[in-house]
Amino acid sequence: MSPPVRTKxxxxxxxxxxxxxxxxxxxxxxxxxxxxxxTVASTLIGKPMPAFxxxxxxxxxxxxxxxxxATGKPHLVNIFASWxxxxxxxxxxxxxxxxxxxxxxxxxxxxxxxxxTGFLKENGDPYQRIGADDDGKVQLALGSSGVPETYxxxxxxxxxxxxxxxxRPEHVAMILAKLQEASQ
Amino acid sequence: MIxxxxxxxxxxxxxxxxxxxxxxxxxxxxxxxxxxxIVRPVAxxxxxxxxxxxxxxxxxxxxxxxxxxxxxxxxxxxxxxIFKVAGTWGNHEGSMLLWVxxxxxxxxxxxxxxxxxxxPTMLATLAGQAFVSLGFxxxxxxxxxxxxRLSPVPEEGNGLNPLLQDLGLAFHPPTLYLGxxxxxxxxxxxxxxxxxxxxxxxxxxxxxxxxxxxxxxxxLGITAGSYWAYYELGWGGWxxxxxxxxxxxxxxxxxxxxxxxxxxxxxxxxxxxxxVMLGVVAFSMSMIGTFLVRSGILTSVHAFAxxxxxxxxxxxxxxxxxxxxxxxxxxxxxxxxxxxxFALVSREGALVFNNVMLSAILGIVLFGTLYPLVAETMGAKxxxxxxxxxxxxxxxxxxxxxxxxxxxxxxxxxxxFARVGRSLVIPAMLVAAGIIAMVVxxxxxxxxxxxxxxxxxxxxxxxxxLKGRNLRRTPLPIWGMVLAHFGIxxxxxxxxxxxxxxxxxxxxxxxxxxxxxxxxxxxxxxxEPMAGPNxxxxxxxxxxxxxDYGKVTQLDPQSRxxxxxPQQTSESALLTRWNGQLYAVLGGEADDGRWQxxxxxxxxxxxxxxxxxxxxxxxxxxxxxxVASDLRRIFAREKIAYRRGRMADLQRAQEGEEP
Numbered sequence: 001m002s003p004p005v006r007t008k009x010x011x012x013x014x015x016x017x018x019x020x021x022x023x024x025x026x027x028x029x030x031x032x033x034x035x036x037x038x039t040v041a042s043t044l045i046g047k048p049m050p051a052f053x054x055x056x057x058x059x060x061x062x063x064x065x066x067x068x069x070a071t072g073k074p075h076l077v078n079i080f081a082s083w084x085x086x087x088x089x090x091x092x093x094x095x096x097x098x099x100x101x102x103x104x105x106x107x108x109x110x111x112x113x114x115x116x117t118g119f120l121k122e123n124g125d126p127y128q129r130i131g132a133d134d135d136g137k138v139q140l141a142l143g144s145s146g147v148p149e150t151y152x153x154x155x156x157x158x159x160x161x162x163x164x165x166x167x168r169p170e171h172v173a174m175i176l177a178k179l180q181e182a183s184q
Numbered sequence: 185m186i187x188x189x190x191x192x193x194x195x196x197x198x199x200x201x202x203x204x205x206x207x208x209x210x211x212x213x214x215x216x217x218x219x220x221x222i223v224r225p226v227a228x229x230x231x232x233x234x235x236x237x238x239x240x241x242x243x244x245x246x247x248x249x250x251x252x253x254x255x256x257x258x259x260x261x262x263x264x265x266i267f268k269v270a271g272t273w274g275n276h277e278g279s280m281l282l283w284v285x286x287x288x289x290x291x292x293x294x295x296x297x298x299x300x301x302x303x304p305t306m307l308a309t310l311a312g313q314a315f316v317s318l319g320f321x322x323x324x325x326x327x328x329x330x331x332x333r334l335s336p337v338p339e340e341g342n343g344l345n346p347l348l349q350d351l352g353l354a355f356h357p358p359t360l361y362l363g364x365x366x367x368x369x370x371x372x373x374x375x376x377x378x379x380x381x382x383x384x385x386x387x388x389x390x391x392x393x394x395x396x397x398x399x400x401x402x403x404l405g406i407t408a409g410s411y412w413a414y415y416e417l418g419w420g421g422w423x424x425x426x427x428x429x430x431x432x433x434x435x436x437x438x439x440x441x442x443x444x445x446x447x448x449x450x451x452x453x454x455x456x457x458x459x460v461m462l463g464v465v466a467f468s469m470s471m472i473g474t475f476l477v478r479s480g481i482l483t484s485v486h487a488f489a490x491x492x493x494x495x496x497x498x499x500x501x502x503x504x505x506x507x508x509x510x511x512x513x514x515x516x517x518x519x520x521x522x523x524x525x526f527a528l529v530s531r532e533g534a535l536v537f538n539n540v541m542l543s544a545i546l547g548i549v550l551f552g553t554l555y556p557l558v559a560e561t562m563g564a565k566x567x568x569x570x571x572x573x574x575x576x577x578x579x580x581x582x583x584x585x586x587x588x589x590x591x592x593x594x595x596x597x598x599x600x601f602a603r604v605g606r607s608l609v610i611p612a613m614l615v616a617a618g619i620i621a622m623v624v625x626x627x628x629x630x631x632x633x634x635x636x637x638x639x640x641x642x643x644x645x646x647x648x649x650l651k652g653r654n655l656r657r658t659p660l661p662i663w664g665m666v667l668a669h670f671g672i673x674x675x676x677x678x679x680x681x682x683x684x685x686x687x688x689x690x691x692x693x694x695x696x697x698x699x700x701x702x703x704x705x706x707x708x709x710x711x712e713p714m715a716g717p718n719x720x721x722x723x724x725x726x727x728x729x730x731x732d733y734g735k736v737t738q739l740d741p742q743s744r745x746x747x748x749x750p751q752q753t754s755e756s757a758l759l760t761r762w763n764g765q766l767y768a769v770l771g772g773e774a775d776d777g778r779w780q781x782x783x784x785x786x787x788x789x790x791x792x793x794x795x796x797x798x799x800x801x802x803x804x805x806x807x808x809x810x811v812a813s814d815l816r817r818i819f820a821r822e823k824i825a826y827r828r829g830r831m832a833d834l835q836r837a838q839e840g841e842e843p
Contacts, residue, residue: 011518014457014513014514014517014518015514017461017464017465017510017513017514018507018510018511018513018514021468021506021507021510022507024472024554025499025502025503025507027554027557027558027561028475028479028481028499028557029499030561031481031557031560031561032479032481032495032496032499081567081569081571083567083569083570083571084567084569085424085426085567085569086567087567110571114688118688118690121690122419146556146559146566146567147566147567148567165566
């Protein structure tokens, strides 16, 4: 026969909800007070991108390896996913960049072929290659903690700029300038 | 004039809330015992005044009084009347007034009806309710006055987001609000009980109908919201783990846990501190959800007017209400005496397990919703989606569903699995059969497989508590429990089938062309222009047939353009069969005269929402049963009192005759 369950909570547990709430309040206070946008310089800037090789995410085009990017011409590497809502927001900007002749390659994180196909049909398809990063390892190796993120990588494979979060219309000119810098 | 009347009613209601709080505190601290008597009537009048204020706002919206700023900002004279009225709560100020109105009415109702609790606990409860209301009155009157006038008066209003111009959505927020606000009553009861340290079965019985009622509305609200997102957004999905959806899911999870723990407290006098804490947490989740949605601190696909200034105000309210309640809880919970004990394997044990799992899922959803914010404070913008929520949620949902099949058959206090083991053989076999079937079909993910198998087993197990009972004498709450648990199985079945067997197709076709999706044959007959009261549209005429010999049915998906404000929406067309739904969306026109069509065949998808409705119906049965037995008890007590009175009269009469 099992012993009766203790139903009296220990003292620390009684204070735990308040502690969690205070942590929440602190977090959202910071969120409310913080200015809306901020640029953070990544430690990876100026370093060569790590070597990787990803299988194709879609049957109709090749996967993505680090060798495909270091081809002498600067590339945009866009880390995205069909389940990511900010990715929908940045899609028109990516299409515009692709339309301006920028080579864009994608790393799709934890995605399925069907979802990805649907996403591209709905939001446009600026990608020359898409690698499937099913466990997010390459994403982490590139120093990216979330989606979407976009890297400007020069022709030698050196990371020149990391854009965290979605590319908004006002960022397009800045990204074109970064690509211009990277090609020199 | 009407606007001023509404504003005056709102100010008076706020003043009465202040009076209610003050009188309650004075009576409780013994400095004005006589003041205790006015608390109940004041609460009732306060509710009526809040209702008047809300009716005034409806009136200015219905007549499109453009001199009221809120109407000018959110309404339009061309809008159909029903959407003008619904527009009252389709904006920030109006919805906050709706919130306060429902909360005050609920408080007034409690004040008039609830007589089971000791008077001090009742006073503390009403004072608590007044305190929370006061914060919202202040918020309305200081930071978001719905009755502000505008000068000069504009010629025409600014319309309403056409995405929101939809019947489902017109009644979706009020439903959720009724749920949120019902939880505010549970919150106040919890505060009252903490103040007087009287946590016991009477407290649980007083609180239970409110929790049940709130939970029914939350269930309906979430079900309706999910269906709305499904057919209105035109993305074919029914749950996106969007912050707004999570904001409605979190109070539901807390309320579900509370609903079960309050039952334990009512029938077995166990889980005292835990129930009180859930009472505080459930309403806190409603407020946190509202805050997250309104402050614009998180990005969402759902349109909602956001304003960081308001965010700070709600945050202050949150800090005072939730922080205060949890501090009170921490100070008092240790002094609430321990309830009855029970064995690990018992009905209580299963319910505690359910509570822990629900709380864990709540924690996961809350963390996932807030994580983008955490990341943002560290300079990164991220989106957390299904790859996190689905497996993490399932980690706790699967064990919970297993225990859900067993728990209702266990006895209170102490039991053994061996006793109930035999009746679980068939459900276990169904689960195994479900898994095998999915493996044989092949290509089905782990979660849909588990969901499918568990749905079969749970569907069977959920009706087992009725076995061996005289069905005519089975109390309504038992029927309610069975129905709600069966509803979970139904919903789960729909989710698993949708996820495992949906077929999607995107095609570009000319008028006269045919295509197929799943078992459906689809022909695009024509695309023609249409006009509505405040929109124009292109409407496709699709002739669809199930299989080779089915009846030909017409489907009319539209691509709509609203003109005030200008916006494009796609109105999907749905065709429901017993075994699923065909979902069609009309896209744009290509250069060569072909039209884009998105088609889905979603087997058993309507069961998701049917299950939700069954769950709510189960809650309704339980509520009716509880209220009926409460009423019987009240009548019985009155009868006894009446007889005693008669006896006393007779005695006195006899005594009078004797001398």
